[in-house]
Amino acid sequence: MEETGGIQQGYIDLKQLYSERALYFTRQVKIVSTRLIRGGWLRLLFFVLLFAAPLYVLNYSAIAAVLLFVGFAVTFGILVKRSIAYRKLKAELVLLKMLNENEEKVLEGDFSSFDSGSEFIDPQHDYSHDLDLFGEGSFFQYINRTSTLVGTCTLKNKLCAPHTDLERIVGEQKAIKELSEKIDFRQHFFAKGKMLNETKNDIDRINSFKTYKPFVKSKGRLFGSLLIAMPILFLCAVIFSFWELPSAVPVIIFLINLLLVGLNLKEINRINGQFSSLTGILQKYALLINLIAKENFSTIKLSDLQTRLLAENTEAAQIIATLSKYMSQFDQRNSMLMGVVLNGCLLWDYRYVNKIELWLEKYGGDIDKWIEVVHEIDALNSMGGYSFNHPDFVMPVPCTDMVLKASHLGHPLLDRKDRVCNDYDLKDSIFSLITGANMSGKSTFLRAVGLNLVVARCGMPVCARSMYFKPMSLITNMRTSDSLMKNESYFFAELKRLQYVISQLKYGKDVFIILDEILKGTNSKDKTYGSMELIKHLLSLNAYGMIATHDLELGVLEEQTKGKIVNRCFEVENTGNELHFDYLLQAGITQNHNATFLMKRMGIIVTE
Template sequence: MESLQQYRERILKYKSEMQLSQQKLKRLSLIRIACFLASGYFGYKYIFSEFEAIWWIPIAIALILFGLSLVRYQKVKEQSLVQEQLLWLNESELKALQGEDVRFEDGIEFVNDQHDFTGDLDVFGQHSLFNHINRTGTYSGKMALAANFIQPGLNVEDIVRQQEAVKELRAALDWRQNFTAQGRLSNEQAGDMPSIQQWLQMPLEFLHKKGWRIFSFVNPALLIAAIIYGSMPIILFFFALNWIALLLNIANVNKQHQLISNKEKLLKRYGLLLGLIKNLPEQTSSEVLLQLKQSAGDAGNAVNKLSRINSYMDQRLNMLVGIFLNSVFLYDLHCIYALEKWKQQYGSELEAWMNVIKDMEVLNSLSTFSYNNPAYQFPLFTADEFVIKGTAIGHPLIAAEKCIKNDFEIGQHNLFHIITGSNMSGKSTFLRSVGVNYLLAMMGAPVCAARFECKPSRIMTSMRIKDSIANNTSYFQAELLRLQKIIRVLQAGESIFIILDEILKGTNSEDKLTGSRELVQHFLAYKCIGMIATHDLELGHLEEKLPGKVSNYCFESSILDGERLVFDYKMRAGIATNKNATFLMKQMEII
C-alpha cells in the first residue's frame, strides 16, 4: 500500500531532521553562552580600563550575536517542535494501518447510550469509528468532528460538495500533516474558546474614553521630562498621578485580562492554521476549499496580532516589569486600549475564523481516512427514492484481510429485511456494517464498499439496550422507550433508516413474536426502511404475508465432522436453518 510506504519514509525523514535540529540547538546554546560570557568579559575590561569607549564595540558585537543566536534558537526550536509532531503523527498512522494500537483520541466523552445510533454503531470510545478517523489537533476541531458523527448532513448537495473537498485534500499529504501538527501544538483546552468569546462580548470600556487615552501619553511624557530635569517633588507628583489612573481602571483591566490571559500560544497556532488555509495549494478547485481559503484571507495576520497583544498584556504579571512599566508608561492602559481596538476591528469576525479552522479539521480527518483506505469508494446519492444499496459492503473497523463483504439493497423492492441466523454467524456485524457506511456516506467520507448508493435520512437503532438501576428502568422498559422514540419520530413525518437487533428480548417467546410482527407492520405505515436481526425464525413468515415489503435473509453456520463449527459470514436469501447453541455449550463443557 502506497500510504504505508509513505509513512515509513517520513518516519526516517523526520527522525533525521530532528537529529539535525537537536545538534543546531546545542550549538546555538553554546554560542549564546559564549556571547553572554564575552559581553561580561568586555564589560569588565571596560570598567577596569577607566571606561575606554573602544570596549563598547566588542560589547555591542557580543550582545548583537547573543540576540541573533537567541532568535535563531527560537526558530530552530519551533522547527523541532513541528518535526516532533510530524514524527509522532507518521508513527501513529503506521501503527494504525498495521492493526496496532490507535493513538488518536477516541472521543470517549461523547459516548451516549441514549443517542439515536452512536452507542450501537461503535461511533465513540476505544477502537471506535471516531478513534480511527479523528485527526483533529484542536479541541474545537475535535468537537466539530464529533458533531458531524452525531448529526450527519442530510442535504445531498452539501454532502457532494464535502465529498469533492475530501477527494481534493486527500492528495495534499504534506499540507494535511502540517495542519494536524500545528493544531496539536495549540494545546487548546475546553475552556479556552468560551473564555475568548466571553471577552469578545464585553463592552468597550476604554476605547472611547479619549480623556484617558490622552492622559496615557501626556502624563508619562511629563514624568520622563521630570526625571530628566531631576526634580523629585515633580517626579513623585506625576508618579502618583500614574498610579491613581491605574487604580481607577484596574478592575476593568483585570476583568478583561483574566479572560484573555495565557492565550498567546493558542492564538499564535490559530494564526498559523489560518495562514495554512489561506495558502492551500494553488490548484485548489473544490468549492468548499475555495470558500475556506477565501474566508481565511488575512485572518492569520489579525489573529497573530491578537497573540502579540496578549503576550504584551501577560507581561504585567511579571512583577518587576509590570511595576516599572506601569509606574512610568501606564502600561496597562496602553495594552487594554490595543486589545479593545483589536476587538472593535476584528471581534465580530473571530468566530467565523474559528469555524474555518473547525471545518478544515473535519475535512482533514476525512481526507486522511480516504488516503489511508484507497480501496474505499465515494457513494452516490439520490434525492428521490428512499433506497440504500451497495456492493461488497464491509465494516471499516475490520482488517481488510479478515473482512467478509456482502451485497445489500433495500427500499426499491422491499422496505424491511428480516435477518435470521445462528449465534456468532455475523448478523449484528452486518447490521453495523451497513449502518456505519451509511453514516460515513452522509458525512462526505468514502465507504467500505465497491459501490454504494443511498438517500440521506435519519438513522435510529435499537441494538444494545441497557437497564438502569439509577433511573429505575428495566431492560424491557428501556427497549420499549427506544422503540417509542422511533415511532414518535416517524409520526412527526421524518424518514428513518431503522436497525434493530433481537428486539423484545425481555418478554416470553410467544409475546415477543407477536409484538415483533405487529411492530414491523406498524413501521410500514410510515416513511422508513429497516433491518431486523432475530433468532425467531417464525418472524420470517412475514415475507409471505407482506410480499414486496418484507424480505428474508440469513447467515448460516455449519458443523464439520461433528466437531468444528464453521462460519462463512455470507448473507443469502431465505430463513436460517442451522442452529449451534447446544453444540457450543457442549464444546465449552457447559452441558
C-alpha cells in the same frame, strides 16, 4: 473484502510512504538536535565573551569595550531567539515522526495510540452506541487525528449528526477528497495543533470577550478628549519650557497624567491581564490560521472556509499580529521605570487599552468565526486521512430514487484480509428480515450497514465497491440494557426504545431502522406475535430498514406483505462435526441451527 493484487499493492505503497516519512522526520530531528547542542555551546561562548571581551579592552578603549558589549549582546540575543525557534521545530518534527509511525501501526490494525472519544459514549443516542462509534477500538478512535479540543468535538458531532441534504454531502465529499491528497498539510496541521496545548479555559476566555464592555468608551467623550489633549499638552509644555514657560509646568502635567492613570490602576491591571490572555490564545491559533490561509484549496467548501479567515480583505493572521503588536507595546508598562515615564508623558496605559478595545470592537465578532474554521478543518483532516488510508474504498452516491444498494459492502474496522463483504439491495422492498444461526454474521452485517450509512452521510468513502443510498435519519436498537438506577427491566428499556422509534416515524421523517433480535425479554409465543405486529406497524409508517431475528415464523411476512419485506439469511454448515461459516448473505430463511451443538461442544449440556 477480497484482496486483488492492485489493492494489496496500494496498501503496501501506503505503508512504505509512512515508513519513509517517519524515517525522514527522524533524520530531521537528529539534525535539529545537533544544531541545538552546537547552539548551546555558542550561546555559552558568547555569554562569556559578552563580559570578558569588553573588560579586556576597557583599558585600551572605552568605546571599543562598549561596541564589543553591544555586539556580543545582540549576537547572544539572536542565538537565544534561534534556539527557541529550533526547539519549536524539533517539537513539531517529533510529533510528525510519531504520527507517521502510528499511521504505520494503523495499517497493521493497531490504532490504540489515538484518542478513543470514550467521553462521547451515549447509550441514548440514535445509533452511536450500537455501532461502536466511540470508546476503545471504536470507529472514532480509528479515524481521529484531531489536534484541538473543539476539533475533537466537531468530529464527534459530524458522526452523531451527519447530513441528510444531498448537496451538502456532495460538497463534504469533495472537500474530504481534496484534503486526502494533502498529506503534508494534514500532518503539519496535526503537529502544530498538538503544540497549541489547547485547554477548555482557552475557549472559555475567548467566549468571555463576547460580553466585554469597553472601559475607555464607558468614561465618556470628555475623558476620550482628555486622553488626546494631555499628552499633547505635556509635549508642548516641554518644548516651551526651553523658552519662557516655567519648568514646573511640564512636571505638574506629568504628575497629573500619573494621577489620572493611578485613579484606575486596579482596573487597568485587570484589563491588561485579560487582554494578555486573549492575545496569547489567539497567537497560538494564528499558527493554524496562517497554515490554512496559505494553502491552495480548489473545492467550494474549503475555499469558503478560507475566505472566512479574511476581514476587510486582510488575513486573520495579520489582524492577530496587529493585536500582538499592541499588546507587546502595552506590556512596556510592566517595567516600573518605563511605566512611570510612559504614563506620565503619554498616558500609555489608556492609549493602548483604547487601541485594543477599538481592535476588539472591529474584529471581536470575527474571532469565533476564525476559531470555528480551525476546528472545522481539524475535523475534516481526520476524515481526509481516513479517505487517504483506504485507497480501495469508494465515495458513495447519494440519491432519492434508491434506499440502499451496495456491492461488496463490509465493515471498515475488520481486517481487510479477513473481511467478508456482501451485496445488498433493497430494490422494491422496504424492509429486510435477516435470519441465521448464532455467530453466522447477522450482527456484524447490521453494524456494517449502519456504520457505512453514517460514513456516507458524513461525506467519507465507504467500505464497498459501489454504494447508492438515500440520505435519511438512522435509528438502531441492538444493545439495549436494563437500568438498576432507573429501576427499569431490560424488556421495559427495549419498549421505550421502540416507542422512540415509532414517535420519530410519526413525525413524518424518513428513517432507516436497524433492529437486532427484538423483544428478547418475553416468552417465545408473545415475542413472535409482538414482533409481527411491530413490523406491520413499521410498514404502515413507511419505515425502511432491517431486522435480525431467530424467529423463523416471521418469514411468512414476505408473502403477507407482497414483497415489502424480503427474507435474507446467513447459513452455517455442520460437516465432520465442525461448524463452517461463510458469512455470505443469501436469499430466504435460514435452515440451520447451532446453539445446541455449541453447548454440547463446550460441555454446557450433556446428552446421551
